[in-house]
Amino acid sequence: MRTAKASSYAYIAPAFALLGLVLFAPVLYGGWFSLQNIRYGAPTGYAGFRNFERLLDDPDLADILLRTFVHTGASVVITIAISLALAVWINRLSPRFGYVVQIVVIVPWIISTVVAALLFRWVFLNDIGLAAWLARSIGINNFQPLTSPAGAMALLVAVSVWKRIGYAVIILLAGLKGIPDDYAEAACIDGASGWQIFRRITLPLLKTPLLLVAIVLTLSNINTVETPLVTTGGGPGDATRVLAISVYERAFVNFDLGGATALALLMFAGNILLVVAYVRLSKWKA
Amino acid sequence: MAAPSAPFRPKLGAAASLALVLPVAALVLVNLLPLVWGVLTSIKPESAIFAIPPQFFGFEPTAAHYERVFASGFGQSFSISIAYSIFAVMLALTLAFPAAYAFDRFDFPFRQGLFLLVVASIPLSLGAAALLIPNYVYFVHLGLVNTPIVLPLIYAAHQLPMVIWVMKGTMEGIPRELDEAAIVDGASRFGILRHVMLPLARPAFGAAGTLAFVGAWNEFVAGSVMIDAPWLRPIQPLIYSFIGFFGREWGPLSAAATLAIVPILLIFALLGRLVVSGLTKGSVKG
Numbered sequence: 216m217r218t219a220k221a222s223s224y225a226y227i228a229p230a231f232a233l234l235g236l237v238l239f240a241p242v243l244y245g246g247w248f249s250l251q252n253i254r255y256g257a258p259t260g261y262a263g264f265r266n267f268e269r270l271l272d273d274p275d276l277a278d279i280l281l282r283t284f285v286h287t288g289a290s291v292v293i294t295i296a297i298s299l300a301l302a303v304w305i306n307r308l309s310p311r312f313g314y315v316v317q318i319v320v321i322v323p324w325i326i327s328t329v330v331a332a333l334l335f336r337w338v339f340l341n342d343i344g345l346a347a348w349l350a351r352s353i354g355i356n357n358f359q360p361l362t363s364p365a366g367a368m369a370l371l372v373a374v375s376v377w378k379r380i381g382y383a384v385i386i387l388l389a390g391l392k393g394i395p396d397d398y399a400e401a402a403c404i405d406g407a408s409g410w411q412i413f414r415r416i417t418l419p420l421l422k423t424p425l426l427l428v429a430i431v432l433t434l435s436n437i438n439t440v441e442t443p444l445v446t447t448g449g450g451p452g453d454a455t456r457v458l459a460i461s462v463y464e465r466a467f468v469n470f471d472l473g474g475a476t477a478l479a480l481l482m483f484a485g486n487i488l489l490v491v492a493y494v495r496l497s498k499w500k501a
Numbered sequence: 502m503a504a505p506s507a508p509f510r511p512k513l514g515a516a517a518s519l520a521l522v523l524p525v526a527a528l529v530l531v532n533l534l535p536l537v538w539g540v541l542t543s544i545k546p547e548s549a550i551f552a553i554p555p556q557f558f559g560f561e562p563t564a565a566h567y568e569r570v571f572a573s574g575f576g577q578s579f580s581i582s583i584a585y586s587i588f589a590v591m592l593a594l595t596l597a598f599p600a601a602y603a604f605d606r607f608d609f610p611f612r613q614g615l616f617l618l619v620v621a622s623i624p625l626s627l628g629a630a631a632l633l634i635p636n637y638v639y640f641v642h643l644g645l646v647n648t649p650i651v652l653p654l655i656y657a658a659h660q661l662p663m664v665i666w667v668m669k670g671t672m673e674g675i676p677r678e679l680d681e682a683a684i685v686d687g688a689s690r691f692g693i694l695r696h697v698m699l700p701l702a703r704p705a706f707g708a709a710g711t712l713a714f715v716g717a718w719n720e721f722v723a724g725s726v727m728i729d730a731p732w733l734r735p736i737q738p739l740i741y742s743f744i745g746f747f748g749r750e751w752g753p754l755s756a757a758a759t760l761a762i763v764p765i766l767l768i769f770a771l772l773g774r775l776v777v778s779g780l781t782k783g784s785v786k787g
Contacts, residue, residue, distance in 0.1 A: 486627075
């Protein structure tokens, strides 16, 4: 039984004060701000939805959304495919060896995105990077992903995948550990193959963690500014200018704070949909 | 047949276990090569950095790049990032501890709804790009931009929901009889928090604190937007500005990247096990 206690609010009030200041109040203020005329960064009167309408004037908007979809979609699918295979594999290793492999898998996840992207940029630097040399040594000449639009996008996806596999593996591994061995054992006795066990038993039981990982990966890939900013800078040309960069640039390069706030709020609405899905799936209990 | 309690692992053939070495080698190579290459670059003399074929050893190590990095203001950013991160961790742990206790032990109106808000805020704080602009205009309005407290407040708030969640998960496992016994012995609620919960919840403090530290240390976007003054600039935005500053000089760039990884690897070496358990218990940071 929980103790009924009205003074509980004193225990949670400080935490909610901070969340209110940094997470909740800015969204409300931003909502008001986005409906204002903004001149030199300061609101000068009600503007209706003009800031939102101006977003549609941007001829690149459709391209930006398409690139965001390509980057996020490819990153999420590839990350999940690789981390699922890794998690199933690690789960069958001896605990000690499995732990060592886990550590190796996590390392890219704990270093900062700025550093990770910088290192990738160095390894894949035009014709003088380590990757170009490795490619040449196996007979591929002219391997310069950063100089072509498709190559830059592929490299952006590669950094995103490399950075987040560790997180996905840990969560999926926890899910795998929660599946009783008896199921696979029983199926094995009935003559099921390894693939059949995976397809008919493991995968269905892993559905919730897989969906949660997919949501979190989608959220973090859509919202990452520094991955494209440092890896490609949005280039070559506009080939990797995704939504997060364009919000950032609209605000701090073009100084269109009204438009940037409006775009950010639309992004925020998208985030909320993902958060609602996340909350419904996760087995939270108060 | 295996005993019911023994973990079920399909027997691997000799060829299969030999093939085990291959994926491990590939994994280590892909995950660690960019890091190792960055560290090597940071201690190479200028002439060896662009050498073809690439040199993995056999060069004269030099500290020159590190000296240049420190001469360019790296020490200040490194120290202030340590300060920001530690302050953010302390703040998050301090605010989360009573809140988690109240959510786990007390009953009060709107408990479910408020806890739902906490759970939803975990993935919500991943939406950095979307939250950033409203956050920026609001903090400009409050006059908090470019102050020493703005980043610790933001970092603590972003980590707080995850910390509350991890702590509450741990407290669920601490029997309520301990609270009741302490009350019978005349302890106050504060006494229970201090002398019963605090010692027993220590693993949660370690796990959540480590994750919060890593999150604060690695943060880029808020750090680059909320801060203009060089002496307040955290380490990730500084490294990004180095890309423009050092241009094609990969020696200093990789030295800065290497130094930025050191605290993370250090804390991870000390508390790695806790991080893995903390992640599986409830953190969802991607």
